[in-house]
Amino acid sequence: GVDLLTVAGHKMYAPKGVGALYVWPGMTIEPMVFGGGQEGGLRPGTENVPYIVGLGKAAELALTDIAQEAESQVEIRRLMEAALTDLWDPGVVVYGKSAPRLPNTVYCGFRKLNAGDILSGLMARDVAVSGGAACHGDGTDISYVLEAMGAPLDVAPGTIRFSWGRSTSTMMALDLLKRLGDVLDELGGEG
Numbered sequence: 001g002v003d004l005l006t007v008a009g010h011k012m013y014a015p016k017g018v019g020a021l022y023v024w025p026g027m028t029i030e031p032m033v034f035g036g037g038q039e040g041g042l043r044p045g046t047e048n049v050p051y052i053v054g055l056g057k058a059a060e061l062a063l064t065d066i067a068q069e070a071e072s073q074v075e076i077r078r079l080m081e082a083a084l085t086d087l088w089d090p091g092v093v094v095y096g097k098s099a100p101r102l103p104n105t106v107y108c109g110f111r112k113l114n115a116g117d118i119l120s121g122l123m124a125r126d127v128a129v130s131g132g133a134a135c136h137g138d139g140t141d142i143s144y145v146l147e148a149m150g151a152p153l154d155v156a157p158g159t160i161r162f163s164w165g166r167s168t169s170t171m172m173a174l175d176l177l178k179r180l181g182d183v184l185d186e187l188g189g190e191g
Contacts, residue, residue, distance in 0.1 A: 003027050007059075009051070013166070014058035018051035069166050073103035076164060076173045080106045083177045087184055088113075093155045095146075104165065109151055110158035113187055118160055121183030127176060130161045 002024065009018040023029060035044025084092045084106070091111030110118065115131040122129050142156035151159065164173070 004029075007055070009055045009058065012058045012062050014055040015051045018048060018055045020055060065166070070103045073164065073166075073168075076168060076170060077103060077106055079170065079173055080162060080177065081108075084108055087177065087181050091155070093152065095149050095151065095159075102163075104168075105161060105163045107161045108159065109146075109155035110160075110184070111152070111155045113158035113184075115158055115160050117187055118158065118180075118183055121186060122179060125179040125182065127179055130163070131159070 002022070004024070004027065005022040007020040007022075009020075010016040029042065031042045033044060038044055038047060081094050081097065084094065088110050091113075093109045093111070095107045095109065119129060119131055142151055142153065146156045146159060162176070
């Protein structure tokens with residue numbers, strides 16, 4: 001049901017630097033770089049066979065483990081979302097909460113906070129987390145993505161994304177929430 005589909009290998013535990021492109025048989029694409037005839041003439045250069053094999057193995061493992069993994073990751077997501085409300089009540093918004101979404105991701109905004117401040121506090125506590133597409137450089141306009149999602153103006157600047165992988169445990173999620181709680185306390189208590 002798709003014309004083009006890209007797969008980033010590192011997103012499914014394959015080696016970093018390998019990917020795949022599915023092209024629907026009826027679709028024609030043109031090369032952007034010219035040279036040898038590798039990749040069906042679409043991309044010159046020697047294929048990295050060990051990485052390609054790694055991508056294939058990662059895809060194989062994903063097929064066998066995906067149902068069990070998704071169930072475990074949804075449980076962590078539920079735990080995270082419930083705890084976020086307790087940490088910054090009533091000032092946290094979980095985006096897409098009622099929509100179908102990835103089991104291993106929580107995208108949320110903290111009212112009256114700045115994502116950079118939250119990220120700095122978490123990094124100081126050895127937590128790697130991403131800022132959301134919250135603000136443009138002037139700090140007054142929210143991104144078109146958050147605007148389309150209906151993000152309130154006082155929440156969008158505090159938007160961050162938490163994600164985790166197959167080795168993340170409930171205990172690790174609880175530890176993250178403790179560290180996040182410490183950061184939020186430092187930034188001003190409750191929302």
